[in-house]
Amino acid sequence: DQQVKQNSPSLSVQEGRISILNCDYTNSMFDYFLWYKKYPAEGPTFLISISSIKDKNEDGRFTVFLNKSAKHLSLHIVPSQPGDSAVYFCAASARSSASKIIFGSGTRLSIRP
Protein backbone atom coordinates (compact mmCIF):
# COMPACT_ATOMS: atom_id res chain seq x y z
CA ASP A 1 0.00 0.00 0.00
CA GLN A 2 1.54 3.29 -1.12
CA GLN A 3 1.84 5.84 1.66
CA VAL A 4 2.61 8.67 -0.77
CA LYS A 5 0.47 8.88 -3.88
CA GLN A 6 0.76 10.96 -6.99
CA ASN A 7 -2.39 10.12 -8.88
CA SER A 8 -1.55 12.00 -12.07
CA PRO A 9 1.18 10.21 -14.01
CA SER A 10 1.47 13.13 -16.43
CA LEU A 11 0.57 16.79 -16.82
CA SER A 12 0.90 19.17 -19.78
CA VAL A 13 0.98 22.93 -19.20
CA GLN A 14 1.51 25.85 -21.54
CA GLU A 15 4.65 27.90 -21.07
CA GLY A 16 4.04 30.89 -18.84
CA ARG A 17 1.04 29.38 -17.08
CA ILE A 18 0.90 27.84 -13.63
CA SER A 19 1.77 24.15 -13.12
CA ILE A 20 0.12 22.46 -10.15
CA LEU A 21 1.35 19.04 -9.10
CA ASN A 22 -0.58 17.17 -6.44
CA CYS A 23 0.32 14.59 -3.83
CA ASP A 24 -1.65 12.73 -1.17
CA TYR A 25 -0.35 10.80 1.80
CA THR A 26 -1.87 8.37 4.23
CA ASN A 27 0.51 8.26 7.20
CA SER A 28 -0.42 10.90 9.78
CA MET A 29 3.04 10.54 11.35
CA PHE A 30 4.66 12.24 8.35
CA ASP A 31 5.89 15.67 9.37
CA TYR A 32 8.33 16.60 6.61
CA PHE A 33 7.55 16.76 2.91
CA LEU A 34 9.78 17.23 -0.07
CA TRP A 35 9.59 17.67 -3.82
CA TYR A 36 12.25 16.38 -6.16
CA LYS A 37 12.71 16.96 -9.87
CA LYS A 38 14.28 14.39 -12.18
CA TYR A 39 15.58 14.76 -15.71
CA PRO A 40 16.25 11.66 -17.85
CA ALA A 41 19.59 9.99 -17.13
CA GLU A 42 20.08 12.06 -13.96
CA GLY A 43 19.31 11.47 -10.32
CA PRO A 44 16.49 13.28 -8.50
CA THR A 45 17.32 16.87 -7.53
CA PHE A 46 15.95 18.32 -4.31
CA LEU A 47 13.63 21.25 -5.05
CA ILE A 48 11.78 22.40 -1.97
CA SER A 49 10.54 21.06 1.36
CA ILE A 50 8.00 21.93 4.01
CA SER A 51 7.65 21.04 7.66
CA SER A 52 4.25 20.15 9.07
CA ILE A 53 4.31 23.24 11.28
CA LYS A 54 3.86 25.33 8.14
CA ASP A 55 1.22 25.36 5.44
CA LYS A 56 3.22 27.14 2.77
CA ASN A 57 6.81 27.48 1.70
CA GLU A 58 7.99 29.56 -1.22
CA ASP A 59 11.27 29.58 -3.13
CA GLY A 60 11.32 31.69 -6.26
CA ARG A 61 8.91 30.25 -8.81
CA PHE A 62 8.19 27.21 -6.62
CA THR A 63 5.65 27.14 -3.80
CA VAL A 64 4.60 24.11 -1.80
CA PHE A 65 1.27 24.07 0.02
CA LEU A 66 0.43 21.62 2.79
CA ASN A 67 -3.10 20.76 3.91
CA LYS A 68 -2.65 18.50 6.92
CA SER A 69 -6.33 17.87 7.52
CA ALA A 70 -6.70 16.60 3.96
CA LYS A 71 -3.28 14.91 3.97
CA HIS A 72 -2.55 16.69 0.73
CA LEU A 73 0.26 18.77 -0.62
CA SER A 74 0.83 20.51 -3.89
CA LEU A 75 3.67 22.12 -5.78
CA HIS A 76 2.95 25.27 -7.75
CA ILE A 77 5.35 26.45 -10.44
CA VAL A 78 4.70 29.87 -11.86
CA PRO A 79 5.46 30.91 -14.49
CA SER A 80 6.18 27.52 -16.05
CA GLN A 81 9.28 27.38 -18.26
CA PRO A 82 10.46 24.79 -20.83
CA GLY A 83 13.26 23.70 -18.47
CA ASP A 84 10.63 22.66 -15.95
CA SER A 85 9.74 19.65 -18.13
CA ALA A 86 10.77 16.72 -15.96
CA VAL A 87 9.39 14.07 -13.61
CA TYR A 88 8.45 15.44 -10.20
CA PHE A 89 8.48 13.22 -7.12
CA CYS A 90 6.67 13.98 -3.90
CA ALA A 91 8.22 12.49 -0.77
CA ALA A 92 7.56 12.39 2.96
CA SER A 93 9.21 11.33 6.18
CA ALA A 94 8.45 11.16 9.89
CA ARG A 95 10.79 12.55 12.55
CA SER A 96 10.63 9.20 14.34
CA SER A 97 12.29 7.58 11.33
CA ALA A 98 13.86 10.57 9.63
CA SER A 99 16.20 8.51 7.45
CA LYS A 100 13.25 6.80 5.72
CA ILE A 101 11.94 9.08 3.03
CA ILE A 102 8.95 7.57 1.24
CA PHE A 103 8.58 8.58 -2.41
CA GLY A 104 5.57 8.80 -4.68
CA SER A 105 5.63 7.33 -8.15
CA GLY A 106 6.12 10.67 -9.87
CA THR A 107 4.30 12.99 -12.27
CA ARG A 108 5.77 13.76 -15.67
CA LEU A 109 5.37 17.48 -16.38
CA SER A 110 5.60 18.69 -19.97
CA ILE A 111 5.71 22.40 -20.71
CA ARG A 112 4.47 23.14 -24.21
CA PRO A 113 5.32 26.34 -26.12
Added chain:
Amino acid sequence: ETGVTQTPRHLVMGMTNKKSLKCEQHLGHNAMYWYKQSAKKPLELMFVYNFKEQTENNSVPSRFSPECPNSSHLFLHLHTLQPEDSALYLCASSQDPQGGNQPQHFGDGTRLSIL
Protein backbone atom coordinates in the same frame (compact mmCIF):
# COMPACT_ATOMS: atom_id res chain seq x y z
CA GLU B 1 27.38 18.52 -10.43
CA THR B 2 25.29 17.15 -7.58
CA GLY B 3 28.10 16.48 -5.09
CA VAL B 4 27.26 12.78 -5.15
CA THR B 5 29.15 10.73 -7.74
CA GLN B 6 28.23 7.20 -8.74
CA THR B 7 30.27 4.80 -10.85
CA PRO B 8 29.81 3.10 -13.17
CA ARG B 9 26.86 4.82 -14.84
CA HIS B 10 25.92 1.64 -16.70
CA LEU B 11 26.64 -2.00 -15.87
CA VAL B 12 25.70 -5.19 -17.67
CA MET B 13 26.48 -8.41 -15.88
CA GLY B 14 25.62 -12.06 -15.94
CA MET B 15 23.88 -13.79 -13.07
CA THR B 16 27.07 -15.47 -11.88
CA ASN B 17 29.25 -12.36 -11.94
CA LYS B 18 30.42 -10.32 -8.97
CA LYS B 19 30.57 -6.56 -9.33
CA SER B 20 30.48 -3.48 -7.13
CA LEU B 21 28.78 -0.12 -7.39
CA LYS B 22 30.57 2.86 -5.94
CA CYS B 23 29.27 6.11 -4.51
CA GLU B 24 31.22 9.11 -3.23
CA GLN B 25 29.82 12.28 -1.72
CA HIS B 26 31.62 15.62 -1.46
CA LEU B 27 29.00 17.42 0.63
CA GLY B 28 30.34 16.74 4.11
CA HIS B 29 27.29 14.64 4.96
CA ASN B 30 27.17 11.92 7.59
CA ALA B 31 24.48 9.65 6.20
CA MET B 32 24.44 7.69 2.95
CA TYR B 33 21.71 5.65 1.30
CA TRP B 34 21.13 3.08 -1.43
CA TYR B 35 17.85 3.13 -3.35
CA LYS B 36 16.49 0.93 -6.12
CA GLN B 37 14.20 2.27 -8.82
CA SER B 38 12.50 -0.31 -10.99
CA ALA B 39 10.44 0.63 -14.03
CA LYS B 40 7.16 2.35 -13.15
CA LYS B 41 7.70 1.92 -9.38
CA PRO B 42 8.59 4.45 -6.70
CA LEU B 43 12.10 4.64 -5.32
CA GLU B 44 12.66 1.86 -2.77
CA LEU B 45 15.04 2.43 0.13
CA MET B 46 17.52 -0.44 0.46
CA PHE B 47 20.14 0.55 3.05
CA VAL B 48 20.99 3.48 5.31
CA TYR B 49 24.36 4.24 6.86
CA ASN B 50 24.80 6.95 9.47
CA PHE B 51 28.34 7.77 10.61
CA LYS B 52 29.49 4.56 8.86
CA GLU B 53 27.08 2.37 10.83
CA GLN B 54 24.24 0.56 9.06
CA THR B 55 20.97 1.77 10.55
CA GLU B 56 18.47 0.40 8.03
CA ASN B 57 18.26 -2.75 5.97
CA ASN B 58 14.93 -2.73 4.23
CA SER B 59 14.60 -6.51 3.87
CA VAL B 60 17.10 -6.58 1.03
CA PRO B 61 18.23 -10.02 -0.25
CA SER B 62 21.73 -11.04 0.81
CA ARG B 63 22.94 -11.01 -2.81
CA PHE B 64 23.22 -7.26 -2.23
CA SER B 65 25.97 -6.44 0.26
CA PRO B 66 26.64 -2.82 1.25
CA GLU B 67 29.90 -1.46 2.60
CA CYS B 68 30.60 1.98 4.07
CA PRO B 69 34.29 2.44 4.89
CA ASN B 70 33.85 6.12 5.80
CA SER B 71 31.20 8.83 5.68
CA SER B 72 32.17 9.83 2.14
CA HIS B 73 32.15 6.44 0.43
CA LEU B 74 29.52 3.78 -0.03
CA PHE B 75 29.68 0.55 -2.01
CA LEU B 76 27.10 -1.99 -3.06
CA HIS B 77 28.60 -5.40 -3.75
CA LEU B 78 26.58 -7.56 -6.10
CA HIS B 79 26.74 -11.32 -6.57
CA THR B 80 24.50 -13.96 -8.06
CA LEU B 81 21.88 -11.41 -9.11
CA GLN B 82 18.59 -12.25 -10.77
CA PRO B 83 17.03 -10.68 -13.88
CA GLU B 84 14.47 -8.89 -11.69
CA ASP B 85 17.36 -7.00 -10.07
CA SER B 86 17.77 -5.02 -13.28
CA ALA B 87 17.00 -1.44 -12.25
CA LEU B 88 18.44 2.00 -11.60
CA TYR B 89 20.42 2.05 -8.36
CA LEU B 90 20.66 5.46 -6.75
CA CYS B 91 22.94 6.61 -3.98
CA ALA B 92 22.06 9.57 -1.78
CA SER B 93 23.55 11.44 1.16
CA SER B 94 22.29 13.80 3.82
CA GLN B 95 23.21 15.43 7.09
CA ASP B 96 22.61 13.29 10.16
CA PRO B 97 18.89 12.42 10.00
CA GLN B 98 18.80 11.78 13.74
CA GLY B 99 19.19 15.52 14.18
CA GLY B 100 15.91 16.11 12.41
CA ASN B 101 14.45 15.83 8.96
CA GLN B 102 16.98 16.47 6.20
CA PRO B 103 16.73 16.48 2.41
CA GLN B 104 18.70 13.76 0.67
CA HIS B 105 20.92 14.58 -2.27
CA PHE B 106 21.16 12.00 -5.04
CA GLY B 107 23.76 10.83 -7.49
CA ASP B 108 22.87 10.14 -11.12
CA GLY B 109 22.57 6.40 -10.55
CA THR B 110 23.92 3.20 -12.03
CA ARG B 111 21.72 1.54 -14.65
CA LEU B 112 22.15 -2.18 -13.98
CA SER B 113 21.12 -4.87 -16.45
CA ILE B 114 21.29 -8.56 -15.53
CA LEU B 115 21.55 -10.97 -18.43
